[in-house]
Amino acid sequence: MANIKEQKLRKLKKSYIGGSFAGFIIIGTIVFSLFASLFAVFGLYIMDTKLRDEYARVSKIAEVYSILKDAGNEGISRILESGETVYLITDADMNVIETHGKNTCDLSKGGKIDILEFTDEAAVPTDEEGIHGHIGSMVEKARDNAITVYPDTEVAIITPSGRGRVMIDFMELRSIISGTDYGSDALSLQQAYFVKLPFWIDIPVDANHHMICKAYFNIYFRELAILSFLAVMVVALTFVTLVFVLAYIIKTVRNRKRMNEIFFMDETTGQHNxxxxxxxxxxxxxxxxxxxxxxxxxxxxxxxxxxxxxxxxxxxxxxxxxxxxxxxxxxxxxxxxxxxxxxxxxxxxxxxxxxxxxxxxxxxxxxxxxxxxxxxxxxxxxxxxxxxxxxxxxxxxxxxxxxxxxxxxxxxxxxxxxxxxxxxxxxxxDEKMVEEQRWIDLINENQMRALASEEFVVFYQPKYDPRTRELKGAEALIRWMSPEHGMISPGRFIPIFEKNGFITKIDHYMLAHVARDQRRWLDAGYDCVPVSVNVSRAHFIESDLAEQIKGIVDDAGTPHDLIEIELTESAFFDDKNALISTIKKLREYGFAVSMDDFGSGYSSLNSLKEMPLDVLKLDADFFRNDDGDGRGQIVVSEAIKLAQNLKMRTVAEGVEEKNQVDFLAEQGCDMIQGFYFAKPMPKDEYEERMNNKTA
Incomplete structure (x- = not known):
């Protein structure tokens, strides 16, 4: 259980620590990518717009050239030269036929690029006799959205990428801006714009001729300012977002750390739990x-x-x-x-x-x-x-x-x-405790089954008069005949029953079996003697205990004087008033009541004075280990006299030696119960004892 909790806690820690930093990285990446994408889209839009404008400009020049060429006008060059346009005329194999201005076009590195659709028919004069047809042809070419461009040999900053876009070499651009000298004709700086970058656009004139015009990618101060502003905004917004996310993560980690402290805090002590x-x-x-x-x-x-x-x-x-x-x-x-x-x-x-x-x-x-x-x-x-x-x-x-x-x-x-x-x-x-606990668990698991299958068996230990050796009574003792473990002595399960409360069921079970045995023996003609049955102190919380006992005995049809109710000495330290009330009721119903194990614990003489008992059972420890000075015998002798004066019969239990029997007989003890006369025995052996009547 503990390991499961620890594993879950470890997973929780990893989830909110690792998850927080992973979230920080993911959110930061998303935000930066979003702003960078917006910046890139805006930049591409500006680039496409400029390329489109330049394409529109050189397309008009090419249209004019095509119209005048078809008309056979010999002043084409003069007309175009007046516009200060730098261009090349090539054949279908890209061989230069004609040049106007300085040729710095790198025809070996051309490539197609995609631009936005261009249609600007209003910019070119139209007539119904031919010009309109030329314009329509050029427009159709523009609608292909793909044009061929070439880099400039002197300022090779703008080049086709091979993926339908143009590339700007920002390292070269930085060198230009920082003052690198590429020649006055290569790079123009004017007050209206920050920098203009040359490249060449190929316009097909007809099936056999191409016009390649020099175009410029102009970067104006206001555009540079906007781009710079956007770049700063991208960085700033990304930074602010990341700071906010980082602050949130730090706060979350701190809060969860605090929650972790509370989770591990004991409510009573305020320390660890x-x-x-x-x-x-x-x-x-x-x-x-x-x-x-x-x-x-x-x-x-x-x-x-x-x-x-x-x-x-x-x-x-x-x-x-x-x-x-x-x-x-x-x-x-x-x-x-x-x-x-x-x-x-x-x-x-x-x-x-x-x-x-x-x-x-x-x-x-x-x-x-x-x-x-x-x-x-x-x-x-x-x-x-x-x-x-x-x-x-x-x-x-x-x-x-x-x-x-x-x-x-x-x-x-x-x-x-x-x-x-x-x-x-x-x-x-030590490991013995483990075995004991396993035994306790085994008893708890099997007690109800054993009760239902009557594995609990009544043994009887006779009580004899020490003077006449006559059978005067017996005590009912329980044994557990387990199919798995054989005979189990009461010392191995009675203490467990007393702790788990099952002892009350055992008391009822024993009382019912003894009452039925007594009834059967009476019917068989045996001269029955009273049999004492132990009743646990756990019963005395029940106000109707006397009625329960009477009901069980009456169900068997057994005379009450053949059943003696035996209480352990410890019961006398519970609710004294309830105990006295129960004893009085039992005696009124005709049952004899005895105190078991007198002298084994902390017997109170005051209890003897207050409790209306019939029999006092002396524990064997009262006199068993006498040191030889006679003190033990004195105590036993006086206890017997005390019981006699209180009109109580006495039983000495645990007697094993003849000298003890002789001493008890001299002192007037009424009955002896012990191995000297008989051990606890099954009911068939006890029946033989009843027949013999004497030990």
């Missing part, structure tokens, strides 16, 4: 130069957090979490990390050399955190999962490419969950 921790911890652990280092992931829990919030306020609790976060931060090295995980949990990444050094460092941190408040001493539970050096099968150091910090933190949390002391403590994770 859990996602920041797993992202940066994994990045740190995956660095190649950290592969030979040992790390530990800690789950630090502020045990007193809820009580502190109740006594003060949630707001004050949040402030205390901030102080704890800052204090932990002060213990960290350069590349060590911490973040608030949730509620009272903090995640920490530490570097260490060996376990002793790590544990000493953690205890030092705990000692400081315990006294973070002058008015209270706080406690902390810390789970630790160690990450060793990363090496391959040959012992070579390799990168931790597959590290999962979230898994390591969960392992640390599993270790921390084993702590139950009321003081600060440290627990280190």
């Amino acid at each position: 859990w996602l920041w921790f797993i992202t940066n911890a994994e990045r740190e652990l995956k660095k190649k130069y950290n592969a030979d280092k040992k790390y530990a992931v800690l789950d630090v829990v502020f045990v007193n957090y809820r009580n502190f919030c109740v006594c003060h306020s949630v707001e004050e609790g949040g402030k205390m979490l901030c102080r704890i976060n800052d204090r932990i931060q002060g213990f960290l090295g350069k590349h060590e990390l911490t973040a608030h995980h949730s509620a009272s949990h903090f995640a920490v990444l530490l570097e260490y050399r060996d376990r002793d050094e790590l544990e000493a460092r953690i205890r030092k941190m705990i000692d400081d955190l315990e006294h973070i408040n002058d008015e209270h001493k706080f406690y902390y539970w810390i789970g630790v999962d160690r990450i060793p050096e990363s090496k391959d099968e040959k012992g070579r150091v390799v990168r931790r490419d597959n590290i999962d910090v979230e898994k390591e933190f969960n392992n640390a949390g599993a270790a921390r969950a084993t702590l139950t002391v009321e003081d600060s403590a440290i627990a280190f994770f």
Whole structure:
């Protein structure tokens, strides 16, 4: 999960950083290309206009020449010379027949160019006897939109490109403008225009003759000013646009960086959150130069957090979490990390050399955190999962490419969950905890199926009178007969059921089976004795518990005096009023009620005074490990006397030796339950015990 989030976050960063710069380049290119294209189109328009004008001028000269030539007028040259036009007359093979003016035409580098359509019939006199026909012919030629041009040999700036356009050699033009001397005839500078560039236009006169006239590409000051202005505008607008886009990108990156900070910020502490921790911890652990280092992931829990919030306020609790976060931060090295995980949990990444050094460092941190408040001493539970050096099968150091910090933190949390002391403590994770968790998951997955298929089996452990050896009762004990795992002892699944709440279903199941067994045995003629059935403390949140028990027993048709309800000692520390009310109802319905494991925990004599119990079961630890000074026997003896004075029967459980039996018999103990007389047994073996009646 963490890796998926990190990958998505990495993609997000790349998208807005790489995407922003890519967008900057793309937009800049588009804007520059747009303005440059407009500039180029405008320049081409001006160039086409000038070429068209020059073509129109020389076309008229060629038309006049053609008309007069057809009329046989011998004064053609004189007429044309008066116009100061420089031209050549060539034959069809481009051999020069006649020249007028200085011939600087480079006939070897000619080429066709495209110009805008030209029709200007009004510029040439028309008559119905021939001139009109000449003009029409020239117009048709112009409409072809392709003319032949030649460069000038002295000023070879304008040349055909071979792609239907003319090229201007701007380097040469720059040299001309800067003062390079090409000859007074080659380049003319006049006040009306900035520069005029010569080139030659070919006009076909007839099938056998061409007139090649010298034309000029005039660049006027106003045109140069407009072009310069447009060039400056292109650059300026491009620059302004790019500046605007760049400013927008910078603002976007900053905003997203701020969003990133908020994304990684914990709401309670204002510092780093859990996602920041797993992202940066994994990045740190995956660095190649950290592969030979040992790390530990800690789950630090502020045990007193809820009580502190109740006594003060949630707001004050949040402030205390901030102080704890800052204090932990002060213990960290350069590349060590911490973040608030949730509620009272903090995640920490530490570097260490060996376990002793790590544990000493953690205890030092705990000692400081315990006294973070002058008015209270706080406690902390810390789970630790160690990450060793990363090496391959040959012992070579390799990168931790597959590290999962979230898994390591969960392992640390599993270790921390084993702590139950009321003081600060440290627990280190090991693989046994993984196996335990797998077992818990297996139990959770199979409990309902096992209940439905009645894999839970009732075993009975008899209770005997230590003096007469007569059978006086029994306790119903559960066993799980699993098809996959065989017989599972209650110690491996009952604690799990108590945590996940399934224990209430088990209690009902056991009570129903015991009641049905008792009914069946009665019908078979057995001399039945009371059987005690455990009822979990989890039931006592139910106000109708007594009614539920009565209903289950009545459904089986079993007399109430054959069912004893056994409560564990821990149940007496819950809602005392509800417990007393339930016990009274059960006794009213005819059920005996007993306290199990008296003496195993923190029994309260006050509970014995207030609870209307029928049976007191003494835990075996009361006298099992006597040091020989007789203190244990004294306690057991007095407990039996106390129960007798309270009109309660006594049962000693866990009895395994004859001297214990003899001692309990002397003290007046009513029943003994233990391996000395009998182990828990299936119902068929218990039936035999009922037949024998004595141990």
